[in-house]
Amino acid sequence: MKKKILITGAKGFFGTRFINRYQNEFEIAGLDVQQLDITDKSAVDTTFAEFKPDYVIHAAAIAVTDFCNKHPDVAHKVNVQGAINVANACKANGSKLVFISTEQVFNGNEEAGPYSELDTPVPDTVYGQNKLEAERELKSILDEMWILRFTWLFGLPERYTTINPNVVWNTLQALTNGEVMQERRNEFRGLTYVHELIEQFPKIFTIPYGTYHTGAHNPASRYDIAEHILSELGQKERLPELLNANDAPKTRDVRLDTSKLADQGVVFTESKDAITKCLKEFHFV
Template sequence: MKKVLLTGGNGFFCTRFASHYKDKYEILSLGKKELDVTDEKQVLDTIMKFNPDYVIHAAAIAVTDYCNEHPDIAYKINVKGSLNIAKACKEVNAKLVFISSEQVFNGNIESGPYDEFHKPVPNTVYGQNKLEAENLLKEIIEELWIVRFTWLFDLPERGLNINANIMWNTVKSILKGEKIKAPVNEYRGMTYAKEVVEVFDKIFEIPYGTYHLGSKNDLSRYEVVKLIFEEMGLSERIDELLFKDSEKYKENPRDIRLNTDKLKQYGIEFKDTNEGIKQCITDYKLNL
């Protein structure tokens, strides 16, 4: 049985990965309490002791505002921590999957979708950290997959972590009767996390390199939220709870969609965002 070590083991993606593959791989899932990625010696000792075949490095500070307000802490974890992981992987001949983000394109003024050859222009500390780490890791280890995620969505499941996402944010607001103001000038890929997890181990079989992963999406954020209402059978509540935000991103529309055709060549593809939303609602039996 192949061994997989996960950093950021208590996170949204890794808890789902560990649950799904628990019978296929020997998995060591480490949260920040078990592994301080900024401690080079601890990282090396931990990875040498487990001797994994693959390391999926998902540990990061991903909260944009926090990173902007605490750039030194963000850099220490997001960049230096990633370098420590890569150096340890090289020592034990482990293959590394580095989880990056669509946020590397957050400062691009031209519209997406962006492919892997498009020059990223990050304008946040988090996006800058991710792009710098990507480039530095390539200098350390050749057995490297850089996987830039779109925005993942899902609903809470017992024993699995949940992050803020388009589906859970919307459902929570509906349950509380809260008004939702959604931008009409924001476009981004939004991908059902379950789909991502179910095919993720195929990454281990493709050539090393940089890949964009997730769903294609032609809907604005407002249109996606509206779709959730409709698919849940709550169309009559749209006028009551959902409002168009026409001012946000009015001058500079936000479009950080990713072109995922490169992964499609290797049989890794996903439903479009609208189909993923429908599938998620069906899976959780939220069709009222």
């Protein structure tokens, strides 16, 4: 008998690809806001009681930083209270929860990354603050839970999936539209190929419960990554006309130390190599 997975945020970049990959291996209820308002506790309780999921992947969130900063009440209702509703429904139905969090919980830390799970997050955006508050609230509700703090996922458009702004897609769009890219040499983030994460996801259901930093190691800056992508696309000689450095006033480094997850056998290709892998899989190189 197939295990049941309920995934919120099912129409998102991660959710659509996850469902495409595992729809024949699991019984999946893919729900987005049109099917389930996670801020409606009664609706959440009813949906969970009817489906009775073995696992829940809670990926639904308002993740647009500017929107959250401008509308903190709305963001809190979805990102915190909605997550609490999901966790309580998991507890009532014996479902194991995967809560998707973010590297942005470290966005206000003064020291540079990579950050381990033992480092104290200091979020300085409403979205980061919401996610950290939700992490704490959910841990007080559930014991059977994994918190995955994602790095920035990248990938390319595919049939029946959505696309998010990401480093590879942004570069291809700029190149197609004849735009000069403006990238920072003093911004550092983890960059993870979405399919490399999805392919390993069932392993996560087998590891000890807890908080895990999730994704690829990336020593390169945003500028270095853009330079790498353009070079892989055969544009190395044109780099001066395609790419400009536009450094921020302050260095930003929100990279995550993912060695705790690697110790459990969930490992990722370093970002530059993963980007090359993606471009090859889609036959750009």
